[in-house]
Amino acid sequence: MQSYWFGDIDGEGCHPFVGSPADQAARLESIDTDMAAYIPVAWEDAVRCGFAKDRGDYLQKLRNLCFFIAEAKIADHFTSRDIELVQMVRMLDELDDVINLLTERAVEWYRTKNPSFSRKYRSLSGRRVIQVMKKERDRAFAEIIADIEKLQESRTRLMRDVTALADTVIPNCSALIGGLVAARLVSRAGSLEELSRLPGSSIQVLGAQSALFSHMRTGSPSPKHGIIFQHRRVHNADRDVRGRVARVLAAKLGIAARIDYFRQEIDQDFLNASQEAVDRAGEGT
Amino acid sequence: MIWIDGVLVSEGKGGVYGEKMLRNCRIWDPYRSKLAAYYHKGCGHELRKDDVVLYLGAANGTTVSHVADYTECVYAVEFAPRPMQDLLAVAAKRKNIVPIMADASRPEWYAPLLEPVDLLYMDVADPDQIGIASRNSVFLKQSGIALLMLKTRSIDVRSDPGDVLAESIARLEESDFVIQETMWLLPYHQDHAAILCAKK
Numbered sequence: 001m002q003s004y005w006f007g008d009i010d011g012e013g014c015h016p017f018v019g020s021p022a023d024q025a026a027r028l029e030s031i032d033t034d035m036a037a038y039i040p041v042a043w044e045d046a047v048r049c050g051f052a053k054d055r056g057d058y059l060q061k062l063r064n065l066c067f068f069i070a071e072a073k074i075a076d077h078f079t080s081r082d083i084e085l086v087q088m089v090r091m092l093d094e095l096d097d098v099i100n101l102l103t104e105r106a107v108e109w110y111r112t113k114n115p116s117f118s119r120k121y122r123s124l125s126g127r128r129v130i131q132v133m134k135k136e137r138d139r140a141f142a143e144i145i146a147d148i149e150k151l152q153e154s155r156t157r158l159m160r161d162v163t164a165l166a167d168t169v170i171p172n173c174s175a176l177i178g179g180l181v182a183a184r185l186v187s188r189a190g191s192l193e194e195l196s197r198l199p200g201s202s203i204q205v206l207g208a209q210s211a212l213f214s215h216m217r218t219g220s221p222s223p224k225h226g227i228i229f230q231h232r233r234v235h236n237a238d239r240d241v242r243g244r245v246a247r248v249l250a251a252k253l254g255i256a257a258r259i260d261y262f263r264q265e266i267d268q269d270f271l272n273a274s275q276e277a278v279d280r281a282g283e284g285t
Numbered sequence: 286m287i288w289i290d291g292v293l294v295s296e297g298k299g300g301v302y303g304e305k306m307l308r309n310c311r312i313w314d315p316y317r318s319k320l321a322a323y324y325h326k327g328c329g330h331e332l333r334k335d336d337v338v339l340y341l342g343a344a345n346g347t348t349v350s351h352v353a354d355y356t357e358c359v360y361a362v363e364f365a366p367r368p369m370q371d372l373l374a375v376a377a378k379r380k381n382i383v384p385i386m387a388d389a390s391r392p393e394w395y396a397p398l399l400e401p402v403d404l405l406y407m408d409v410a411d412p413d414q415i416g417i418a419s420r421n422s423v424f425l426k427q428s429g430i431a432l433l434m435l436k437t438r439s440i441d442v443r444s445d446p447g448d449v450l451a452e453s454i455a456r457l458e459e460s461d462f463v464i465q466e467t468m469w470l471l472p473y474h475q476d477h478a479a480i481l482c483a484k485k
Binding site for chain 2: 003004005028031032033035038040041042043059060062063065066067069070071073074077078
């Protein structure tokens with residue numbers, strides 16, 4: 001017997017399948033085609049057994065089914081929540097770039113208006129320098145400064161959202177290194193599934209690709225950390241134990257990502273043991 | 286194939302992906318499409334009005350839309366969700382495109398949907414491109430033709446593209462194919478070769 005999307009064909013004849021595209025799609029999933037005995041569809045059979053009127057009708061019905069399946073699969077793909085998390089993190093990083101770029105350019109402009117202004121020997125952060133420049137009267141300039149401020153607000157809000165979403169989507173990773181850094185790891189890996197398939201050693205240098213490849217090509221020292229450097233226990237660690245902290249943390253993150261992907265729940269015992277292992281790695285020899 | 290003053294075109298409603306028009310025909314850019322590059326290199330196998338095509342690696346559907354202009358029906362297989370969204374938009378306007386969201390390396394999944402095809406066209410970025418081709422040869426008619434766009438860099442970045450091509454040809458001949466013609470798609474596409482083969 002040959003099973004096709006429109007029905008089964010056996011020695012006795014054709015048995016068309018009647019149902020909505022959703023039913024057809026479900027049936028298609030259940031067909032287990034034996035490729036050794038497989039014969040491609042003869043569309044005339046679908047007409048002969050009354051499934052379709054003619055070639056045009058056959059193709060139209062087939063297209064309806066294929067559109068249904070594709071749309072369902074796409075929707076399914078985009079509803080997995082780590083996909084949205086990835087997009088949010090990338091937007092966040094892009095916002096940072098844009099805000100810095102605009103601020104720098106605005107400062108250059110501001111200097112021509114205020115010859116005595118210098119940022120060099122004052123500790124003026126991006127945020128503070130915006131506050132200073134806000135006092136400028138020029139209409140176009142003031143509007144741009146206001147826009148930059150608005151972008152900063154959006155950025156802050158988005159960062160809060162990213163952290164909150166990360167806490168629910170990747171609770172174990174977030175508990176280990178904080179929601180934002182955990183989300184950046186997922187973003188760099190591509191998806192939570194891909195992150196969960198990475199070994200700890202890859203997670204350790206995720207985001208340090210150029211250093212890693214120059215290490216492999218020229219034998220320069222290997223990178224100790226990539227994105228996970230942003231976590232305080234790594235960048236606050238003493239230089240001589242930083243590599244060890246990064247390695248232990250990355251190894252635990254690999255396990256955490258797997259728990260997040262396959263079990264989707266927080267594992268307190270694992271977290272306690274991991275936190276302790278990371279802290280021990282940072283205590284020195 | 287339809288040429289107007291040395292420009293490859295296809296007949297159909299324009300404005301699919303912002304392609305330019307020439308005397309009411311859609312210009313088929315060889316720098317964008319490997320199949321167009323293949324015809325610009327002066328190759329033999331032409332698309333016919335009554336051909337049924339299995340197109341593996343349909344991507345955003347730009348080349349697919351031109352193939353659909355020339356042929357009776359195109360079964361377009363694509364795996365990734367993002368390009369699939371674009372492909373669906375193209376297929377919504379061209380009634381002879383059947384968009385199949387599936388993994389080309391697992392033909393058993395979409396086998397119940399397919400009829401015998403005259404042309405198996407393949408443009409997938411997969412290290413096992415040849416294996417995918419031979420698994421899909423079951424859909425080819427006895428008189429059918431397979432046209433593979435070999436992405437040598439996707440098969441092995443470290444080897445020399447020439448070696449990859451030679452090895453691929455050997456593997457194809459071991460499976461169900463007889464090689465008829467191979468050529469590089471320079472200057473239009475770097476490190477891409479077109480392999481035309483018939484079914485054994």
